[in-house]
């Protein structure tokens with residue numbers, strides 16, 4: 298298994314643990330419901346998406362009988378996905394307690410990095426899975 302694939306899976310499991318603790322805290326303290334965006338996105342972009350990226354990078358090329366087209370893009374994606382998610386959640390959470398234009402801008406910038414990481418996956422997977430004409 299490629300290193301970046303394993304890293305996606307390990308990161309995903311860590312996000313599951315952290316987001317679950319936040320979920321339990323939200324159950325116990327209603328004021329923490331202000332962080333619902335952090336919990337839900339750590340679950341869905343962290344736990345769920347990163348597990349799918351990891352398993353998908355490993356399994357889908359094998360199912361289709363074609364090697365992953367751009368492994369380097371996969372290595373770049375793990376950085377973009379984690380930096381984007383962590384930055385977005387950190388600056389969102391800071392902005393909940395101390396709203397400012399600067400924090401809003403940073404949240405958007407890291408959210409855009411997360412979106413870029415999604416685009417990298419989409420491009421790499423489609424380039425791998427879609428047969429080229431004549432092949």
Ligand code: HEM
Pocket residue numbers: 316317318319320321323324330333336337340341344345
């Ligand atoms: C230990 C496990 C979990 C706990 C204790 C927990 C707890 C919570 C709590 C307290 C809320 C806020 C509900 C409210 O609005 O009053 C919430 C929302 C949410 N959770 Fe979890 N959760 C857990 C696992 C998960 C998992 C595994 C996922 C997805 C993979 C998930 C996705 C979401 C989403 C998307 C929301 C937002 C729902 C909305 O906006 O209405 N949660 N969770």
